[in-house]
Amino acid sequence: MNNVCLRITVAMITSIGLFATSASAANRTVNCDEGQSIQDAVEKGKGSAAPLYIDVSGSCEEVVTITRDDVTIDGGETATVTGTINVDGGRRINISAMTITGSGPGVVVAAGYLKLRNVVITGNSGTGVIAGLSAYVGVLKSTVSNNDQGGVLAQDGSSVFVRNTSINGHEGDGIRLSQATGTVGKSIISGNFNGIEALTGTVVIEQNTTISGNANHGIDADFHTSVQISDSAITNNGVMGIKLELDSGLVTFDNVSISGNGDLDVFCGDTESSFQNLGFIDADVECTDFDQFAPL
Numbered sequence: 266m267n268n269v270c271l272r273i274t275v276a277m278i279t280s281i282g283l284f285a286t287s288a289s290a291a292n293r294t295v296n297c298d299e300g301q302s303i304q305d306a307v308e309k310g311k312g313s314a315a316p317l318y319i320d321v322s323g324s325c326e327e328v329v330t331i332t333r334d335d336v337t338i339d340g341g342e343t344a345t346v347t348g349t350i351n352v353d354g355g356r357r358i359n360i361s362a363m364t365i366t367g368s369g370p371g372v373v374v375a376a377g378y379l380k381l382r383n384v385v386i387t388g389n390s391g392t393g394v395i396a397g398l399s400a401y402v403g404v405l406k407s408t409v410s411n412n413d414q415g416g417v418l419a420q421d422g423s424s425v426f427v428r429n430t431s432i433n434g435h436e437g438d439g440i441r442l443s444q445a446t447g448t449v450g451k452s453i454i455s456g457n458f459n460g461i462e463a464l465t466g467t468v469v470i471e472q473n474t475t476i477s478g479n480a481n482h483g484i485d486a487d488f489h490t491s492v493q494i495s496d497s498a499i500t501n502n503g504v505m506g507i508k509l510e511l512d513s514g515l516v517t518f519d520n521v522s523i524s525g526n527g528d529l530d531v532f533c534g535d536t537e538s539s540f541q542n543l544g545f546i547d548a549d550v551e552c553t554d555f556d557q558f559a560p561l
Protein backbone atom coordinates (compact mmCIF):
# COMPACT_ATOMS: atom_id res chain seq x y z
CA MET A 266 0.00 0.00 0.00
CA ASN A 267 2.80 2.38 0.85
CA ASN A 268 4.47 1.69 -2.51
CA VAL A 269 1.20 2.42 -4.32
CA CYS A 270 0.82 5.73 -2.47
CA LEU A 271 4.42 6.62 -3.26
CA ARG A 272 3.91 5.95 -6.97
CA ILE A 273 0.76 8.09 -7.00
CA THR A 274 2.55 10.94 -5.21
CA VAL A 275 5.48 10.82 -7.62
CA ALA A 276 3.11 10.80 -10.61
CA MET A 277 1.25 13.83 -9.26
CA ILE A 278 4.45 15.80 -8.66
CA THR A 279 5.70 14.91 -12.13
CA SER A 280 2.46 16.00 -13.82
CA ILE A 281 2.44 19.28 -11.89
CA GLY A 282 6.01 19.92 -12.99
CA LEU A 283 5.15 19.22 -16.62
CA PHE A 284 2.19 21.55 -16.44
CA ALA A 285 4.27 24.35 -14.96
CA THR A 286 6.92 23.90 -17.65
CA SER A 287 4.30 23.99 -20.40
CA ALA A 288 2.64 27.10 -18.98
CA SER A 289 5.99 28.82 -18.57
CA ALA A 290 6.92 28.06 -22.19
CA ALA A 291 3.77 29.84 -23.38
CA ASN A 292 4.73 33.16 -21.74
CA ARG A 293 7.25 35.45 -23.39
CA THR A 294 8.63 38.89 -22.63
CA VAL A 295 9.67 41.26 -25.42
CA ASN A 296 11.60 44.50 -24.91
CA CYS A 297 11.81 46.18 -28.30
CA ASP A 298 14.20 48.83 -26.97
CA GLU A 299 16.70 46.00 -26.47
CA GLY A 300 16.31 44.77 -30.04
CA GLN A 301 13.76 42.05 -29.31
CA SER A 302 10.80 41.42 -31.63
CA ILE A 303 7.13 40.57 -31.21
CA GLN A 304 7.24 38.57 -34.43
CA ASP A 305 10.13 36.45 -33.10
CA ALA A 306 8.08 35.68 -29.98
CA VAL A 307 5.10 34.67 -32.13
CA GLU A 308 7.31 32.40 -34.27
CA LYS A 309 8.85 30.72 -31.23
CA GLY A 310 5.40 29.93 -29.89
CA LYS A 311 4.25 28.13 -33.04
CA GLY A 312 5.27 24.70 -31.86
CA SER A 313 2.90 24.71 -28.90
CA ALA A 314 -0.87 24.46 -28.83
CA ALA A 315 -0.94 26.23 -25.47
CA PRO A 316 -2.13 29.85 -25.37
CA LEU A 317 0.71 32.28 -26.00
CA TYR A 318 1.08 35.40 -23.82
CA ILE A 319 3.52 38.09 -24.92
CA ASP A 320 4.33 41.01 -22.61
CA VAL A 321 5.74 43.88 -24.68
CA SER A 322 7.61 47.02 -23.71
CA GLY A 323 9.43 49.72 -25.64
CA SER A 324 9.05 51.00 -29.19
CA CYS A 325 8.65 48.22 -31.77
CA GLU A 326 9.18 49.01 -35.43
CA GLU A 327 7.89 45.92 -37.22
CA VAL A 328 5.07 44.22 -39.06
CA VAL A 329 3.57 41.45 -36.95
CA THR A 330 1.70 38.56 -38.59
CA ILE A 331 -0.31 36.09 -36.48
CA THR A 332 -1.55 32.90 -38.13
CA ARG A 333 -2.14 30.68 -35.08
CA ASP A 334 -4.90 30.70 -32.45
CA ASP A 335 -4.84 31.86 -28.81
CA VAL A 336 -2.36 34.72 -28.77
CA THR A 337 -2.42 37.65 -26.34
CA ILE A 338 -0.11 40.63 -26.83
CA ASP A 339 -0.09 43.10 -23.92
CA GLY A 340 1.74 46.41 -24.18
CA GLY A 341 1.44 47.32 -20.51
CA GLU A 342 0.01 50.73 -21.53
CA THR A 343 3.47 51.93 -22.62
CA ALA A 344 4.48 49.91 -25.71
CA THR A 345 4.20 51.30 -29.25
CA VAL A 346 4.09 49.32 -32.47
CA THR A 347 5.11 51.37 -35.51
CA GLY A 348 3.87 49.12 -38.28
CA THR A 349 0.90 46.85 -38.97
CA ILE A 350 -0.48 43.95 -36.93
CA ASN A 351 -1.94 41.29 -39.27
CA VAL A 352 -4.20 38.49 -38.07
CA ASP A 353 -4.49 35.87 -40.80
CA GLY A 354 -7.05 33.26 -39.79
CA GLY A 355 -6.05 33.25 -36.12
CA ARG A 356 -8.82 32.99 -33.55
CA ARG A 357 -9.02 34.19 -29.95
CA ILE A 358 -6.38 36.84 -30.58
CA ASN A 359 -6.20 39.65 -28.00
CA ILE A 360 -4.20 42.86 -28.25
CA SER A 361 -4.27 45.26 -25.34
CA ALA A 362 -2.77 48.37 -23.78
CA MET A 363 -0.57 49.69 -26.59
CA THR A 364 -0.38 52.29 -29.34
CA ILE A 365 -0.35 51.25 -33.01
CA THR A 366 0.83 53.79 -35.57
CA GLY A 367 2.89 54.22 -38.72
CA SER A 368 2.93 53.55 -42.44
CA GLY A 369 0.02 51.51 -43.83
CA PRO A 370 -3.05 50.29 -41.94
CA GLY A 371 -2.88 49.79 -38.19
CA VAL A 372 -4.57 46.40 -37.81
CA VAL A 373 -5.72 43.99 -40.54
CA VAL A 374 -7.81 40.89 -39.79
CA ALA A 375 -8.62 38.32 -42.48
CA ALA A 376 -10.94 35.43 -41.56
CA GLY A 377 -9.82 35.71 -37.94
CA TYR A 378 -11.16 36.71 -34.52
CA LEU A 379 -9.54 39.64 -32.72
CA LYS A 380 -10.29 41.76 -29.67
CA LEU A 381 -8.60 45.12 -29.22
CA ARG A 382 -8.82 46.43 -25.67
CA ASN A 383 -7.43 49.70 -24.32
CA VAL A 384 -5.57 50.29 -27.60
CA VAL A 385 -4.81 53.61 -29.31
CA ILE A 386 -4.73 53.34 -33.10
CA THR A 387 -3.62 56.67 -34.48
CA GLY A 388 -1.61 58.35 -37.19
CA ASN A 389 -1.57 55.42 -39.60
CA SER A 390 -1.25 56.26 -43.29
CA GLY A 391 -3.93 53.66 -44.09
CA THR A 392 -7.18 52.77 -42.32
CA GLY A 393 -6.97 52.23 -38.57
CA VAL A 394 -8.66 48.79 -38.45
CA ILE A 395 -9.62 46.56 -41.40
CA ALA A 396 -11.73 43.38 -41.11
CA GLY A 397 -12.30 41.15 -44.14
CA LEU A 398 -13.26 37.65 -45.24
CA SER A 399 -15.86 37.08 -42.49
CA ALA A 400 -13.58 38.29 -39.72
CA TYR A 401 -14.78 39.43 -36.29
CA VAL A 402 -13.17 42.42 -34.57
CA GLY A 403 -14.09 43.79 -31.15
CA VAL A 404 -12.84 47.29 -30.31
CA LEU A 405 -13.24 47.90 -26.58
CA LYS A 406 -12.24 50.87 -24.40
CA SER A 407 -10.04 52.16 -27.20
CA THR A 408 -9.34 55.22 -29.34
CA VAL A 409 -9.19 55.17 -33.15
CA SER A 410 -8.16 58.60 -34.36
CA ASN A 411 -6.53 60.61 -37.14
CA ASN A 412 -5.77 57.77 -39.52
CA ASP A 413 -5.38 58.91 -43.12
CA GLN A 414 -7.94 56.62 -44.78
CA GLY A 415 -10.57 56.27 -42.08
CA GLY A 416 -11.15 54.65 -38.73
CA VAL A 417 -12.67 51.17 -39.06
CA LEU A 418 -13.48 49.24 -42.27
CA ALA A 419 -15.45 45.97 -42.24
CA GLN A 420 -16.20 44.14 -45.48
CA ASP A 421 -16.91 40.75 -47.08
CA GLY A 422 -19.25 39.37 -44.42
CA SER A 423 -17.23 40.62 -41.46
CA SER A 424 -18.57 42.12 -38.24
CA VAL A 425 -17.24 44.76 -35.87
CA PHE A 426 -18.32 45.33 -32.29
CA VAL A 427 -17.37 48.74 -30.88
CA ARG A 428 -17.86 49.50 -27.19
CA ASN A 429 -16.66 52.36 -24.93
CA THR A 430 -14.55 53.68 -27.78
CA SER A 431 -13.87 57.01 -29.46
CA ILE A 432 -13.53 57.13 -33.26
CA ASN A 433 -12.60 60.61 -34.39
CA GLY A 434 -10.59 62.94 -36.59
CA HIS A 435 -10.73 61.13 -39.95
CA GLU A 436 -11.00 62.77 -43.35
CA GLY A 437 -12.59 59.48 -44.38
CA ASP A 438 -15.40 57.66 -42.56
CA GLY A 439 -15.30 56.83 -38.87
CA ILE A 440 -16.76 53.38 -39.61
CA ARG A 441 -17.34 52.00 -43.11
CA LEU A 442 -19.33 48.80 -43.65
CA SER A 443 -19.46 47.03 -46.99
CA GLN A 444 -21.54 43.84 -46.88
CA ALA A 445 -20.79 43.77 -43.17
CA THR A 446 -22.33 44.29 -39.73
CA GLY A 447 -21.44 46.91 -37.16
CA THR A 448 -22.68 47.22 -33.57
CA VAL A 449 -21.75 50.36 -31.62
CA GLY A 450 -22.49 51.01 -27.96
CA LYS A 451 -21.40 53.55 -25.33
CA SER A 452 -19.12 55.20 -27.88
CA ILE A 453 -18.48 58.58 -29.51
CA ILE A 454 -18.05 58.95 -33.27
CA SER A 455 -17.15 62.52 -34.14
CA GLY A 456 -15.06 64.73 -36.39
CA ASN A 457 -14.98 62.34 -39.34
CA PHE A 458 -16.32 62.81 -42.90
CA ASN A 459 -19.27 60.46 -42.29
CA GLY A 460 -19.71 59.04 -38.83
CA ILE A 461 -20.78 55.70 -40.32
CA GLU A 462 -21.13 54.79 -43.99
CA ALA A 463 -22.78 51.48 -44.80
CA LEU A 464 -23.29 49.78 -48.16
CA THR A 465 -25.39 46.60 -47.99
CA GLY A 466 -24.79 46.43 -44.27
CA THR A 467 -26.45 46.22 -40.89
CA VAL A 468 -25.89 48.99 -38.34
CA VAL A 469 -26.95 48.78 -34.70
CA ILE A 470 -26.46 51.88 -32.53
CA GLU A 471 -27.25 51.50 -28.83
CA GLN A 472 -26.41 52.27 -25.19
CA ASN A 473 -25.81 56.01 -25.17
CA THR A 474 -23.73 56.27 -28.31
CA THR A 475 -23.21 59.76 -29.75
CA ILE A 476 -22.63 60.40 -33.46
CA SER A 477 -21.99 64.10 -33.69
CA GLY A 478 -19.98 66.77 -35.46
CA ASN A 479 -19.12 64.76 -38.55
CA ALA A 480 -18.61 66.90 -41.67
CA ASN A 481 -21.09 65.15 -43.96
CA HIS A 482 -23.65 62.71 -42.51
CA GLY A 483 -23.93 61.06 -39.13
CA ILE A 484 -25.00 57.82 -40.85
CA ASP A 485 -24.98 57.32 -44.62
CA ALA A 486 -26.91 54.11 -45.42
CA ASP A 487 -27.10 52.88 -49.02
CA PHE A 488 -28.20 49.84 -51.01
CA HIS A 489 -30.30 47.61 -48.75
CA THR A 490 -28.73 48.72 -45.47
CA SER A 491 -30.64 48.27 -42.21
CA VAL A 492 -30.13 50.77 -39.36
CA GLN A 493 -31.46 50.32 -35.81
CA ILE A 494 -30.98 52.97 -33.12
CA SER A 495 -31.87 53.00 -29.42
CA ASP A 496 -30.81 55.14 -26.45
CA SER A 497 -28.46 57.28 -28.56
CA ALA A 498 -28.01 60.68 -30.21
CA ILE A 499 -27.32 61.66 -33.82
CA THR A 500 -26.75 65.41 -33.60
CA ASN A 501 -25.03 68.40 -35.17
CA ASN A 502 -23.64 66.66 -38.23
CA GLY A 503 -22.80 68.92 -41.16
CA VAL A 504 -25.31 67.89 -43.85
CA MET A 505 -27.73 65.22 -42.57
CA GLY A 506 -28.14 63.19 -39.45
CA ILE A 507 -29.12 60.03 -41.33
CA LYS A 508 -29.36 59.58 -45.10
CA LEU A 509 -31.15 56.51 -46.47
CA GLU A 510 -30.99 55.53 -50.13
CA LEU A 511 -31.52 52.55 -52.44
CA ASP A 512 -33.97 50.53 -50.34
CA SER A 513 -32.40 51.18 -46.96
CA GLY A 514 -34.36 51.29 -43.73
CA LEU A 515 -34.20 52.96 -40.31
CA VAL A 516 -35.95 51.84 -37.13
CA THR A 517 -35.70 53.95 -33.97
CA PHE A 518 -36.71 52.91 -30.48
CA ASP A 519 -36.98 54.88 -27.21
CA ASN A 520 -34.57 57.59 -26.04
CA VAL A 521 -33.28 58.56 -29.48
CA SER A 522 -32.34 62.15 -30.33
CA ILE A 523 -31.83 63.13 -33.97
CA SER A 524 -31.51 66.90 -34.04
CA GLY A 525 -29.50 69.93 -35.05
CA ASN A 526 -28.12 68.40 -38.23
CA GLY A 527 -27.37 70.71 -41.17
CA ASP A 528 -30.03 70.21 -43.86
CA LEU A 529 -32.23 67.43 -42.47
CA ASP A 530 -32.18 65.07 -39.54
CA VAL A 531 -33.45 62.09 -41.58
CA PHE A 532 -33.68 61.94 -45.36
CA CYS A 533 -34.97 59.14 -47.61
CA GLY A 534 -33.57 59.53 -51.10
CA ASP A 535 -36.12 57.21 -52.73
CA THR A 536 -39.55 55.77 -52.03
CA GLU A 537 -38.08 52.32 -51.36
CA SER A 538 -36.21 53.60 -48.30
CA SER A 539 -38.16 53.87 -45.06
CA PHE A 540 -38.18 55.19 -41.49
CA GLN A 541 -40.20 53.45 -38.80
CA ASN A 542 -40.29 55.03 -35.36
CA LEU A 543 -41.22 52.77 -32.42
CA GLY A 544 -40.85 55.44 -29.76
CA PHE A 545 -41.20 59.21 -29.79
CA ILE A 546 -38.81 61.39 -31.73
CA ASP A 547 -38.65 65.09 -32.52
CA ALA A 548 -36.76 65.31 -35.81
CA ASP A 549 -36.81 67.06 -39.15
CA VAL A 550 -37.71 64.12 -41.40
CA GLU A 551 -38.19 63.83 -45.15
CA CYS A 552 -39.37 60.27 -45.76
CA THR A 553 -42.64 59.51 -47.52
CA ASP A 554 -43.70 56.72 -45.16
CA PHE A 555 -42.54 58.21 -41.85
CA ASP A 556 -45.05 57.87 -39.04
CA GLN A 557 -43.94 59.69 -35.90
CA PHE A 558 -46.17 57.50 -33.74
CA ALA A 559 -45.84 54.16 -35.44
CA PRO A 560 -47.56 51.29 -33.58
CA LEU A 561 -45.47 48.73 -31.76
